[in-house]
Amino acid sequence: xxxxxxxxxxxxxxxxxxxxxxxxxxxxxxxxxxxxxxxxxxxxxxxxxxxxxxxxxxxxxxxxxxxxxxxxxxxxxxxxxxxxxxxxxxxxxxxxxxxxxxxxxxxxxxxxxxxxxxx
Numbered sequence: 001x002x003x004x005x006x007x008x009x010x011x012x013x014x015x016x017x018x019x020x021x022x023x024x025x026x027x028x029x030x031x032x033x034x035x036x037x038x039x040x041x042x043x044x045x046x047x048x049x050x051x052x053x054x055x056x057x058x059x060x061x062x063x064x065x066x067x068x069x070x071x072x073x074x075x076x077x078x079x080x081x082x083x084x085x086x087x088x089x090x091x092x093x094x095x096x097x098x099x100x101x102x103x104x105x106x107x108x109x110x111x112x113x114x115x116x117x118x119x
Contacts, residue, residue: 003084004045005072011091012043016076017098020046022055024098030108043091045085047072 006012015028025046032042046052052060052071060069074081076097086092 001061002072004043004072004086006043006086006089006091009091010041010043010046011093012086013093014085014095015098016047016095017087020048020098022053022059025056025059028096029059029069029104039060041070046070047074047076047081047085049073049075074099084108
């Protein structure tokens with residue numbers, strides 16, 4: 001299965017959760033670009049349980065983001081998948097879990113994301 005390999009001293013973020021859609025991904029990427037004073041050095045590893053939906057594939061192929069984005073099909077609760085995303089690497093700055101704010105049961109969604117964060 002596919003694995004992320006950081007380039008040199010490049011740092012990265014891992015983005016996961018039940019609500020990482022195209023809008024949330026674009027918001028995260030654009031904020032990351034704006035926060036950097038130098039040319040893009042950061043990389044984003046997006047890990048999801050399924051093949052990327054078409055809107056995310058389009059973002060992955062765009063000239064603006066394709067060099068800073070890697071998509072891994074996997075489970076954030078699986079240690080092997082976390083290793084593939086290089087979560088334990090000193091270059092991993094953060095793991096960001098995107099919660100579904102429109103769910104019928106916000107408490108259940110929060111509980112699920114807390115368990116993921118603690119795993």
